[in-house]
Amino acid sequence: MIEPRKSEGLFDMSDILPTSLSLAGKPGAALAKLVKKDHYIDGLDQTSFLLAKNGESNRRSILYFWNDKLSAARIDEFKAFNLVQLPFSLTRNGNHGGFTGTVAETAGGTVFNLYADPQEENSIAIRHIPMSIPLLAELERYQAVLKKYPPQKQIGFE
Numbered sequence: 001m002i003e004p005r006k007s008e009g010l011f012d013m014s015d016i017l018p019t020s021l022s023l024a025g026k027p028g029a030a031l032a033k034l035v036k037k038d039h040y041i042d043g044l045d046q047t048s049f050l051l052a053k054n055g056e057s058n059r060r061s062i063l064y065f066w067n068d069k070l071s072a073a074r075i076d077e078f079k080a081f082n083l084v085q086l087p088f089s090l091t092r093n094g095n096h097g098g099f100t101g102t103v104a105e106t107a108g109g110t111v112f113n114l115y116a117d118p119q120e121e122n123s124i125a126i127r128h129i130p131m132s133i134p135l136l137a138e139l140e141r142y143q144a145v146l147k148k149y150p151p152q153k154q155i156g157f158e
Contacts, residue, residue, distance in 0.1 A: 007049075009057030015044050015046045018045040019043070019045055022045045038149070040149035060075060061138045066083050075135055078111055079120070080132060082106055082108065082139055085102075086101045
């Protein structure tokens with residue numbers, strides 16, 4: 001049913017549940033009836049993205065987490081961090097077969113263009129302030145979701 005093609009559209013693992021249920025005949029409101037009211041479904045139904053000949057993604061952003069903490073948001077090719085991993089903070093080479101560094105909050109101006117800099121080595125926040133605004137707004141929006149629907153902690157670092 002899904003024809004092979006390349007797309008720059010965003011798709012998140014959380015989209016699998018609503019997309020699969022939609023394909024099985026339980027879209028939207030039918031999906032909501034299957035989930036407890038105190039559970040938040042942050043996936044999107046991507047059926048049209050997958051099945052249409054040149055379908056567009058229904059997702060405008062991707063969120064990233066460091067364990068149970070919101071770490072970054074991506075919109076299009078831009079990604080902003082509010083929490084980062086610093087692998088060299090405790091040891092010089094920073095690579096011992098596992099994470100041995102620290103996790104730290106950013107000063108709010110850490111934005112990367114993933115198309116031009118996929119290794120995320122040079123922040124372009126000061127040159128792309130207009131893009132920083134929706135990225136930081138997306139981080140704030142999801143922080144509000146997390147307050148209303150706190151994650152069930154599996155692993156944390158407090």
